[in-house]
Amino acid sequence: xMRFFAFWCLAVTAWAGxxxxxxxxxxxxxxxEVGNKAVLLAGATEADHGEIRAGFLQEPNFLYLTGWREPxxxxxxxxDEEILFLPKRSTIxxxxxGPKLGPDDQKAPQQTGFAKVMxxxxxxxxxxxxxxxIHTITRGEPFARLQRAVGDRExxxxxxxxARLRMVKSPAEVDLIRKSVEHTIAxxxxxxxxxxxxxxxxxxxxxxxxxxxxxxxxxxxxxPIVGSGPNSVILHYGANRRRMDAGEVVVMDVGAECxxxxxDITRTVPVTxxxxxxxxxxxxxxxxxxxxxxxxxxxxxxxxxxxxxxxxGIAKAQVAKHGLEQxxxxxxxxxxxxxxxxxADPDLTLKPGMVFTVEPGIYIADEKIGVRxxxxxxxTETGAEVLSSSLPRDPKDxxxxxxxx
Numbered sequence: 001x002m003r004f005f006a007f008w009c010l011a012v013t014a015w016a017g018x019x020x021x022x023x024x025x026x027x028x029x030x031x032x033e034v035g036n037k038a039v040l041l042a043g044a045t046e047a048d049h050g051e052i053r054a055g056f057l058q059e060p061n062f063l064y065l066t067g068w069r070e071p072x073x074x075x076x077x078x079x080d081e082e083i084l085f086l087p088k089r090s091t092i093x094x095x096x097x098g099p100k101l102g103p104d105d106q107k108a109p110q111q112t113g114f115a116k117v118m119x120x121x122x123x124x125x126x127x128x129x130x131x132x133x134i135h136t137i138t139r140g141e142p143f144a145r146l147q148r149a150v151g152d153r154e155x156x157x158x159x160x161x162x163a164r165l166r167m168v169k170s171p172a173e174v175d176l177i178r179k180s181v182e183h184t185i186a187x188x189x190x191x192x193x194x195x196x197x198x199x200x201x202x203x204x205x206x207x208x209x210x211x212x213x214x215x216x217x218x219x220x221x222x223x224p225i226v227g228s229g230p231n232s233v234i235l236h237y238g239a240n241r242r243r244m245d246a247g248e249v250v251v252m253d254v255g256a257e258c259x260x261x262x263x264d265i266t267r268t269v270p271v272t273x274x275x276x277x278x279x280x281x282x283x284x285x286x287x288x289x290x291x292x293x294x295x296x297x298x299x300x301x302x303x304x305x306x307x308x309x310x311x312x313g314i315a316k317a318q319v320a321k322h323g324l325e326q327x328x329x330x331x332x333x334x335x336x337x338x339x340x341x342x343x344a345d346p347d348l349t350l351k352p353g354m355v356f357t358v359e360p361g362i363y364i365a366d367e368k369i370g371v372r373x374x375x376x377x378x379x380t381e382t383g384a385e386v387l388s389s390s391l392p393r394d395p396k397d398x399x400x401x402x403x404x405x
Contacts, residue, residue, distance in 0.1 A: 290315065
């Protein structure tokens with residue numbers, strides 16, 4: 001039993017493809033960013049997310065720094081030491097949610113990448129060795145637990161410092177995002193082969209999600225959005241209950257999460273395989289805006305904003321040329337990584353390794369026509385790579401792909 005347990009824990013630590021030494025390097029960079037001060041950070045518990053309804057999900061910042069996917073953990077970081085605190089094992093609890101690694105397991109350092117692994121009851125005693133302010137993320141239930149465990153201390157929020165680290169992806173992270181993008185594209189293509197009048201929105205969503213689940217992805221990166229006709233103009237429509245009719249467009253905004261990393265891809269396609277003249281006019285305006293933003297994407301630019309040094313400003317100006325700016329209802333994009341809306345510092349300009357979406361949209365409610373085209377972009381040393389480029393965007397190519405069903 002214990003031999004199986006040790007193997008199982010090691011597999012859980014390593015399955016995402018990020019080596020333990022990369023997590024260690026992230027923690028060291030964080031300590032440098034906060035001026036070599038003590039950092040105390042709590043992960044999620046099963047109670048935070050409700051393991052019965054959705055399954056346990058680790059708090060993303062904690063996962064980014066540790067790779068640890070079991071509940072109830074806490075880390076204490078300092079310039080010359082790191083401690084991982086784990087809860088005691090509970091035989092009763094493990095009957096429901098499976099075996100966990102305990103703080104007294106001899107292989108805990110090897111499996112976690114932390115030289116020191118202690119019982120969570122030692123947090124207060126260990127923290128007494130550090131005077132002054134404690135650096136952490138000062139929000140949510142994980143922080144509330146820290147306050148209860150530690151007592152009266154002064155706290156400094158480091159959300160911004162962690163966000164800045166997470167904005168630039170490592171090669172291993174980029175590889176995992178590519179994997180999620182690849183399987184998401186396969187899902188969209190599968191839906192295109194079957195879409196037609198009479199299909200329900202939820203059926204199209206299921207085709208996409210079942211494709212990437214079959215490929216080994218574990219979760220949806222977000223609630224699938226499949227909006228046809230009047231629902232195509234609802235930005236985050238999630239009911240997916242309507243029956244599609246001939247002559248409509250359908251917005252399919254669906255993305256996989258594979259090995260913890262998200263994809264976010266949207267295509268707008270004609271239900272019966274061919275855009276009307278008006279649908280095509282709107283579609284081409286959105287595509288022109290997206291192409292202009294992608295062409296301008298390079299280090300030193302901004303993602304958001306309204307000026308011509310921002311991709312959002314460039315896209316909006318392109319839409320305005322068509323007199324459609326009043327129907328451009330949301331910003332151009334967001335960073336993508338461990339979360340589909342990864343944290344970002346808006347003051348930073350684009351740097352190599354940043355991954356984000358470019359997703360202009362035009363939504364004309366009176367005409368029941370909404371068009372959004374969304375791709376995942378990687379900033380390189382000289383420009384940008386469209387990670388989702390193999391899924392057609394040009395309206396002719398979209399129509400051709402739909403005719404091959």
